[in-house]
Amino acid sequence: MHILETDHLYLREYQKNDFSSLHAIFSDAETMKYYPAPFTVEKTKNWIETNQNRYMQDGFGLWAVCLKDTDEVIGDCGLTKQLVEGNNEVEIGYHINKKYWGKGYATEAATCCRELAFNQIGCKQLICIINPQNKQSIRVAEKLGFTFHKEAIVFNQLHSIYALTK
Template identity: 60%
Template sequence: MIVIETSRLLLRHYTHEDLHSLYTIFSDPETMTYYPAPFSMQQTQNWIQRNIDRYEHDGFGLWAACLKDSKEFIGDCGLIKQQVNGSTEIEIGYHISKKHWSKGYASEAARACKEYGFGQLGLKKLISIIVPKNMASIRVAEKIGFIKEQEVFIFNKTHYIYSGSKAKD
């Protein structure tokens, strides 16, 4: 099911058929630099299932990101609930295959998810949780209009919280 369409991308629900394409991304040490370790096949399968469950329970999750023209799977982007300092926040998260880095896909997908969250879901605030050394993700957050809000200790290390709020009508 396609959730969001941009000029170059389709964001759609994950299916179990995405396992091998996603594993290619998640098993790559460079792509997963800011995670504790690259993912195993089982961890990747669990990731897909967690997102399928999120669609049912939350009405959103991370979605498979595919090139619109070729339908090639290039990563994921979407919205997920996170606990930050005792509050439930909605994060825009993304992972793009390194062969597609520096082409603006993460920014395009994240901007579309921001618009979806504020428009379709009526959210008032969105965040991105970013490891301080992850300059590419910081640039994506800034390109979509997020600003650094705070530094927190989450997921066993320090992260920056970038955020954006819905413009007042």
């Protein structure tokens, strides 16, 4: 079942057979440069399971990003609840396979997630938690209309928090 659809992509819930495609992304050192480390097999499995649990608990999570033309899983994008300095926030997150970088897919997927959050879920504000050195991710957030809000320690690291209010 498609959760969201764009001109080139559709987003759907993770499935068991997505492991190989997602692990290829999450285990890649360049893709995960701004994370503490690339994901192990176990960490990728936990990532999938955590998001499947989010679908049931929150009604949303990170979804598989698939190319319409080929059905290939090229990343993930979606909404997650995050605790930032004691405040419950909803974050838009995205990861795209590096062979598809520069094609606008992260922006395309995140744009429809933003619209879902504001127009169907009823969020009043969204955030992006970004390593301050991750210029590509900052550029995506800015294209979505997010602006720098503050710096905060999240996931035991200093991050830039970008925010967008409806």
